[in-house]
Amino acid sequence: MKRPPWPEFLLLLALAGLVALSCSLGASHISPLRLFESPLARQIVIEIRLPRTVLALLVGASLGLSGAVLQALLRNPLADPGVLGISATSSLGAVLVFYFGFHFVVAGGIAGSLAAVLILILLAGRHAGTLTLLLAGVALSSFAVALTSLALNLAPSPLAAYEILFWLLGSVADRSWPQVAMVAPFILGGWAVLATTVRGLDALTLGEDVAHSLGVDLRRLRWAAVAGTALCVGGSVSAAGAIGFVGLVVPHMMRALVGHGSARLLPACALAGAVLLLAADIAVRLLPLGTDLKLGVTTALVGAPFFLAQILKMRERQ
Amino acid sequence: MKSRRAKFLAAALLLLLASAAAAEPRRIVSANLCADRLVAALADPDKVVSLSYHAADPALSTILERAARLPLNHGDAEEIAALHPDLVVFGQYTGGAAVNMLQGLGIPVHILPVPRDLAETRSAIRDLAARLGVPERGENLVREIDDGLARFSRDHKPANGRPRAIIYSAGGWTYGAHSIDDDILRKVGAVNISTLAGIDGIGNLSLEQMVALQPQLIVVETIGNQPSLETQLLQHPALLSGGAKRLDMPMRLWQCQDAALVEAARRISEALP
Amino acid sequence: MSRLQWDQVSLIKQGRSILDQVSMSVASGEMIGLVGPNGAGKTALLRLAVGLERPDQGRILLDGEPLNRLDARQRARRLAFLPQQAEAAWPISVEDAVGLGRLPHGDRNPEAVAEALAAVDMAEHGDRQLTRLSGGERALVLLARALAVRAGLLLLDEPTASLDPAHQLQVMEVLRRRAEAGDAVVVVLHDLALAARCCDRLLVLHQGRLAAEGSGAAILDDPLLRQVFRITVERGHVDGKPVFLPSSWVA
Numbered sequence: 072m073k074r075p076p077w078p079e080f081l082l083l084l085a086l087a088g089l090v091a092l093s094c095s096l097g098a099s100h101i102s103p104l105r106l107f108e109s110p111l112a113r114q115i116v117i118e119i120r121l122p123r124t125v126l127a128l129l130v131g132a133s134l135g136l137s138g139a140v141l142q143a144l145l146r147n148p149l150a151d152p153g154v155l156g157i158s159a160t161s162s163l164g165a166v167l168v169f170y171f172g173f174h175f176v177v178a179g180g181i182a183g184s185l186a187a188v189l190i191l192i193l194l195a196g197r198h199a200g201t202l203t204l205l206l207a208g209v210a211l212s213s214f215a216v217a218l219t220s221l222a223l224n225l226a227p228s229p230l231a232a233y234e235i236l237f238w239l240l241g242s243v244a245d246r247s248w249p250q251v252a253m254v255a256p257f258i259l260g261g262w263a264v265l266a267t268t269v270r271g272l273d274a275l276t277l278g279e280d281v282a283h284s285l286g287v288d289l290r291r292l293r294w295a296a297v298a299g300t301a302l303c304v305g306g307s308v309s310a311a312g313a314i315g316f317v318g319l320v321v322p323h324m325m326r327a328l329v330g331h332g333s334a335r336l337l338p339a340c341a342l343a344g345a346v347l348l349l350a351a352d353i354a355v356r357l358l359p360l361g362t363d364l365k366l367g368v369t370t371a372l373v374g375a376p377f378f379l380a381q382i383l384k385m386r387e388r389q
Numbered sequence: 390m391k392s393r394r395a396k397f398l399a400a401a402l403l404l405l406l407a408s409a410a411a412a413e414p415r416r417i418v419s420a421n422l423c424a425d426r427l428v429a430a431l432a433d434p435d436k437v438v439s440l441s442y443h444a445a446d447p448a449l450s451t452i453l454e455r456a457a458r459l460p461l462n463h464g465d466a467e468e469i470a471a472l473h474p475d476l477v478v479f480g481q482y483t484g485g486a487a488v489n490m491l492q493g494l495g496i497p498v499h500i501l502p503v504p505r506d507l508a509e510t511r512s513a514i515r516d517l518a519a520r521l522g523v524p525e526r527g528e529n530l531v532r533e534i535d536d537g538l539a540r541f542s543r544d545h546k547p548a549n550g551r552p553r554a555i556i557y558s559a560g561g562w563t564y565g566a567h568s569i570d571d572d573i574l575r576k577v578g579a580v581n582i583s584t585l586a587g588i589d590g591i592g593n594l595s596l597e598q599m600v601a602l603q604p605q606l607i608v609v610e611t612i613g614n615q616p617s618l619e620t621q622l623l624q625h626p627a628l629l630s631g632g633a634k635r636l637d638m639p640m641r642l643w644q645c646q647d648a649a650l651v652e653a654a655r656r657i658s659e660a661l662p
Numbered sequence: 663m664s665r666l667q668w669d670q671v672s673l674i675k676q677g678r679s680i681l682d683q684v685s686m687s688v689a690s691g692e693m694i695g696l697v698g699p700n701g702a703g704k705t706a707l708l709r710l711a712v713g714l715e716r717p718d719q720g721r722i723l724l725d726g727e728p729l730n731r732l733d734a735r736q737r738a739r740r741l742a743f744l745p746q747q748a749e750a751a752w753p754i755s756v757e758d759a760v761g762l763g764r765l766p767h768g769d770r771n772p773e774a775v776a777e778a779l780a781a782v783d784m785a786e787h788g789d790r791q792l793t794r795l796s797g798g799e800r801a802l803v804l805l806a807r808a809l810a811v812r813a814g815l816l817l818l819d820e821p822t823a824s825l826d827p828a829h830q831l832q833v834m835e836v837l838r839r840r841a842e843a844g845d846a847v848v849v850v851l852h853d854l855a856l857a858a859r860c861c862d863r864l865l866v867l868h869q870g871r872l873a874a875e876g877s878g879a880a881i882l883d884d885p886l887l888r889q890v891f892r893i894t895v896e897r898g899h900v901d902g903k904p905v906f907l908p909s910s911w912v913a
Contacts, residue, residue, distance in 0.1 A: 099601030228615035286738030
């Protein structure tokens with residue numbers, strides 16, 4: 072039963088449209104159509120709007136992709152970098168590096184991500200049920216948020232304490248090309264590593280023993296998933312803060328449209344994540360609320376009800 | 390005879406009371422940065438008992454040596470009351486509950502307002518000087534500021550000939566009409582494009598909006614260089630994309646309404662095209 | 663020709679001896695029943711062959727080659743394993759589930775999938791979701807997944823557990839047909855009568871050791887049944903074939 076590729080096609084169309092829209096929107100109301108006549112318009116579109124757009128795509132794709140991989144690896148439909156506390160810990164790492172004067176923020180973000188996954192494995196064990204895993208995620212998340220708040224209060228800059236909303240809810244506003252360039256190699260590297268898990272993840276559907284008997288190296292699979300997630304989520308959080316729910320919602324949506332096969336599902340989730348986050352960023356810019364609404368608010372407004380619906384569905388199944 | 394002596398005694402008593410009431414404070418506590426600086430400039434040093442802890446902050450203070458020799462307070466009522474002051478100076482927005490508490494204890498409090506233009510600056514200085522019992526020194530300071538600013542005033546050229554300037558601070562904060570910063574920009578002959586953009590008092594402009602207004606000079610307020618997301622905004626490559634010149638203005642030069650403003654005006658004047 | 667051989671294999675876990683110098687082998691065209699009471703080590707024996715455990719002593723030979731010299735993919739192509747409790751994490755379709763059996767070969771091969779489904783009589787159910795099937799239907803699909811590997815060597819751990827009699831017989835029939843077609847089949851069973859009827863040879867494991875080996879009729883005598891399985895049975899004949907029923911348990 073082969074499903075035709077119309078979901079991916081539509082997503083690509085949506086992506087192109089949203090990119091164009093994103094480059095046209097801005098507080099100065101300058102149209103990108105003036106790109107060629109006005110150096111000012113060129114500057115604004117290329118230096119201010121475009122890095123923001125590209126970052127939204129990179130982060131959204133990373134979240135969608137890592138959500139799909141985590142759900143398949145942990146065989147748990149509620150897995151997501153946010154729910155499991157990976158994003159929050161990544162934030163903590165980034166904050167510790169950034170505010171205390173070191174420039175390589177992305178190192179902090181990735182270290183935080185990696186630490187989170189290792190701690191989760193330690194807390195929940197390899198054969199953890201849903202409850203244990205989610206509780207471990209809650210514990211990790213709460214702890215990371217508390218430490219982040221403390222770190223921001225202790226930071227040398229007096230402005231730091233007010234910036235916690237960025238780290239907790241995320242934003243791509245006014246991000247510049249140097250910042251995007253700092254994280255892009257790690258994000259792309261993470262994608263490459265996650266791509267190697269495709270075969271193994273499919274085999275895991277029927278359990279670890281069957282997967283092993285089908286020739287899958289489970290340890291290598293787990294490490295690839297861990298490393299790939301750490302790289303792309305860590306990189307994303309370093310530049311845009313912790314944005315939740317994208318990794319939770321996107322795999323469910325795409326599974327219904329393209330099926331469970333990882334070879335098709337993973338790229339589709341990356342694509343859908345990019346589209347979703349860019350749409351959320353555009354929504355943030357269109358809403359006439361004046362001050363900078365954080366990106367994570369819109370994803371939470373969509374994602375949290377979805378999360379609750381999933382829980383209810385699981386209860387019914389029981 | 391009796392009535393004349395009585396009148397004389399009454400007059401003497403009144404004079405005594407009046408002079409007691411108008412007596413210069415001898416134990417002055419300042420609990421606000423700008424108040425610190427003005428008090429240090431106006432009052433006799435031996436009458437100043439304590440300054441706020443901001444006076445020791447090199448990013449904000451112009452009176453570091455004074456601060457090194459005095460106990461520093463955090464604006465806490467208990468802490469201040471223990472110093473037995475006869476006058477406490479607070480800022481307009483920084484007093485809080487401490488003001489009421491100290492007044493309740495019978496301790497005189499003077500509130501230093503945040504001026505919205507140079508005229509209010511002058512009256513704030515005069516009022517404080519009067520309260521400190523040194524009105525002549527207040528006048529001297531006002532004259533020093535006015536003379537200093539006048540040196541950098543340019544002739545008011547027609548509006549479209551004046552250079553376009555903006556003050557852009559960490560996080561995109563800027564100052565429009567009815568602010569000291571606006572006054573100074575106008576005095577040195579620039580057009581404050583934040584005012585043109587409709588900002589009144591303190592406001593926020595996104596990077597894109599700021600760039601689109603095409604300033605020729607961007608005055609960036611700096612407050613030390615500890616990293617934060619808001620200061621990171623000021624390093625965005627697009628900031629100077631319109632060909633604007635950047636002037637880094639240390640916060641301490643224009644945080645407060647005292648003689649440091651003259652130095653701020655000088656720097657802006659020199660940086661203007 | 664011997665497909666799989668356990669050579670003096672021992673396994674110790676947490677200080678307990680699970681298997682003690684067990685030697686056995688299975689050849690092409692043979693169906694072997696591995697029986698024994700709970701905890702005898704039957705599952706462990708299979709897991710060793712799949713590489714899920716490492717023997718503390720002895721070795722395992724797959725087509726004459728030591729198992730630890732083969733890489734995972736080579737082993738996966740030559741040996742199909744059906745563990746005791748396989749569940750599906752996702753509502754995967756029947757066809758996709760069976761298709762997973764082609765992973766070691768890296769191809770989709772719809773013909774192999776169709777053939778496997780046909781062998782278990784589930785050919786028309788390709789589009790249904792695995793999680794919506796009945797227990798019996800699911801067991802058949804999972805068996806088809808193992809068949810799709812076309813390894814020629816099948817190791818099954820209690821494939822008839824919690825199945826109704828019809829599905830139990832159906833599963834055994836499929837395995838019998840595979841053996842007749844030339845596959846080597848090792849199946850762990852609790853149902854002694856079923857094992858005796860369907861398998862060419864029985865291996866009886868008791869406390870990690872091989873207690874008896876031979877055809878069901880020959881070795882399942884009363885003393886063995888009492889000593890190893892702690893039961894007494896009633897015997898009879900149906901269609902000329904011997905049958906027996908457990909009648910009471912012995913302390």
